Amino acid sequence: MNLTPDDIDAIWLTLRLATTVTLLLLVLATPIAWWLAKTQSWLKIPIGALVALPLVLPPTVLGFYLLVFMGPNGPIGEFTQALGLGTLPFTFSGLVLASMVYSLPFVVQPIQNAIESIGDRPIEVAATLGAGPFDRFFSVVLPLAKPGFITATILGFAHTVGEFGIVLMMGGSIPQETRVVSIQIYDHVEALQYANAHLLAAIMLCFSFIVLLGLYGFQRKRSGVGLHYGG
């Protein structure tokens, strides 16, 4: 039993999606995590809760609202249409956006924890040594929070690879556009192609296990603390 060309397309698409989402999320999540770690504002709690929502919401709920918002009559949909981009549902870009929402807490929270555990002192020290804000971030915060960033990258990537419900709601099953591995497995099962489903499912299983193995090993080496992505 070999992988079909469709299966290989699905694997490539999944990797492309997860990479894009992870990279974009690192850029987006870092300032959010920084703000959450440093702010004294009362907004910290509501914003923190909002970021954490995807942890508890069923992906179908999230997918449903994203579909409504990005659809032709939704506010985001109207905006993207006004820009001449059409609507986002059932496109790769739409999937990227939805996945970013879905995986946000998995990237924000490890970074936030890492920044909180550094504390203010090293940053103050850097300032007294003549380092400006960006210099401080790249020369002190980033290296000291590196374990948090690595955890965030791994979790963000793995979580995006593992999503299903939100893709089903937002993307459907368009080859090379939105048909990721989890959808492909679902399609195989629907078509009673159990052998094909089995192969892909086994690949996913191995991938996930190896990722978690690597993550636990990494975190253990760093500090002996367990997996932490929650607040």
Place this chain on the structure above:
Amino acid sequence: MVAKASDSGKHIIEASFKLERVNETLESSFTLDVDFSIPAEGVTAVFGESGSGKTTLLRCIAGLEQADSARLTINGDIWQDKVTFKATHKRSIGYVFQEPSLFTHLTVMGNLSYAFKRANKALNNEFYKQIIKIMGLNTLLAQKVNQLSGGEKQRVAIARALLLKPKLLLMDEPLASLDGKRKLEILPYIEKLRASFGIPVLYVTHSIDEIARLADHVLILQKGRLVIQGNVSELFTNINVPLLSRDEMGTVLDCDILKIDEQWQLMKVAFNGGQLWLPVRLDILPDSQCRLRILASDISVTLRPQSDTSILNQLRVKIMSITPEIEGATTLLKVKTGATILLTRITNKSLSELGLVCGKIVWVQVKSVAILG
């Protein structure tokens, strides 16, 4: 080191900070309200009990804390006033924190180069070597930070701050996190720093001993307010200083070492008003300078010079003032020799039997072994 009066009057730090912090959970509030100007040279100690606002003052000067209203000028440069707020990284300061605050992701060398890469002026190799030598870091450069002892870490932190060639060095109880032995180990380095670099230091402490050894000028804070400021020698002879306990009163002298007697392990020093013999100290500073502290209770008074006494040091002095102490049996005398005021404590009985009055010329005896380093 005798503080030299600045010729232009420009070498001066003027600061005024007002700040109020209300801690809602502890239902307490803290106010800092100070206004002072100090010479931008030597070591100025900021002294006070914990909670008196010493650290907050230092953080305000560094720009790490935003005061409600503030004014700060260093040698005429405005760092902060109503319209200006120079960010911390733009202030020419070095800051040594209470606990060693080295970057744990860098080696000792990495920590040092973090500073000199960001220094305004290109680093002079001689200056770098001098700092490494004075702080005794040669053998530590390649080490990881967490392999160092507390004292070594603090020496690296001090060197790191110095490498920026700051206009002002702020030190926040740099010895407080160290145990007694480590303190003794690092104090000589700070003394050398004071003697070797012309960088003014603001030194926060709650230790009288550290002030006696290091400071030229003292600011005393109480509950966020400045209660006394002055010269260190004035402070120790000032009997009205509220925080100074009875046993700590005395005189601080800056001396030049004249000669060392190898046979008896003694050294002869000169101060502004006389000469003294004392046991040789191991940690002699460059330029043969040293600082002494003589407690008021270690000086006795005689009417005539004594010849058959074990006491090596006798000085001819004039009595300037006589102040009975509250505790009853004793009196503090201020006596003058040359330009120096010494403080001595005698019993009321001796005062009466010797017939001491203001203006009288007498002799004081200072026991060599009683002179504190």
